[in-house]
Amino acid sequence: MDNQTQTRNAMTPTNTTGEDGLRIDQLSVLRGMALVISKLSFRQQAGEICCLTGPNGAGKSTLLRTIAGRLSAAEGTITCSVPLVYVGHTDGLSGAITGRENLVGWAKVNGLLAPESDIDTALAGFAANRFSDLPVRVLSRGQRRRLALARLALAPPNSLWLLDEPNAGLDRASNDSLDQLVTGHADRGGMVMAATHLDFAAAATPRSLHLAGIMPETSSASAQGKIG
């Protein structure tokens, strides 16, 4: 265990490799006592979309949270030189204040310059203007998810988006908006890594990283993480 995962601060990246991309080397992650990800190596370049596929419990969320620095790796390194934006199972919205206040607060805490017009555009992208001035606690699951995803429109163009089941609870129109946002981001040189069961960003022909999951008895031997 010579090479521990370095702790990174997303918006002040440590550029150790001198390249714009994500690099995962020999990553192993434990949850509890179980090995969830074993010796995974993966490279992602600017402008690429990666779909994480695999059965439940294969380690898709674990991988995303480890890249986001919210779980520590047992072994291996993750190097990422660009800002990270994470949208997970929890939306990161406070129920007490309105969707717009949540979004503006997020932009400010991330030090992003977000004029009122940008906020409006971001909300309009998911047709969230109609309910953005209501307290989040009265909104439905899909509406909250749309507010959480509206952050992506404010993110820096070179950032890496980590999306964990982004289409959970979304209607068809919002799904299309998400597709457009993701492909547009990749076209502008951004990176997206998404765990999803659904067809996603079909126009962009994304790469997929299949996590097979680890059987307990073969945990030490199995090398997994086929890259397609």
Add this chain to the structure above:
Amino acid sequence: MSPFLAQIERDLMIAWQNRQDLGVMLIFFVIIIALFPLAIGANSAILDPLGIPVVWIAALLAILAGFDRLFAQDVRDGWLDQVSLSPLGLGWYALAKAISHWLTAGLPLLIMTPVMAIMLNIPTIQWPPLLIALLIGSMGLTLLGVIGAALAEGARRGGALMALLILPLAVPLLIFGTLASQSEDGIISPHLMLLGAVFAVLLALAPLVAASALEIGETETGL
């Protein structure tokens, strides 16, 4: 606006929406103070010297009682994930939480204190040292509460126990605070300086301790 101020602004907006919590805390403060004379009886020879200690004990309990859920909401709705990826960092985040919590709990309590001082028949000459000492003391207790809340969040099991472990650390604040409040040689007494020293140590340590507690809590239990 800097990320730090933005975090404070966000917490104040949320606190404003949950402003009934403030009322509960203030009523708790008043009730503790009101219970002492009821229990001790109407003997002013005993009650008079107890005025300042009673205010301090009530303030300590009222401030620390409001802390158990300080970080819980942010953990549950995922805001902590967002903060940890932001340039703000968990240390500044913890300090911002302390400031917003003091503004919504410590400051109203301080404003309420003169009313309580009248109720307890504390002579007006004692008010300035009491209020100054309580100002510094309440800020110190807030920082202590931030440590306790972060530890409680880190250790999912036995969170309440962690909060109890913090209580003994409040003893220096209580001792120097009550002595400074009762000082008869001017406002700036040696006890006030010692109280200020304890506060200064907490100000330096609390954000760091809270940040590492939140970091450990997140990475080890992983939600």
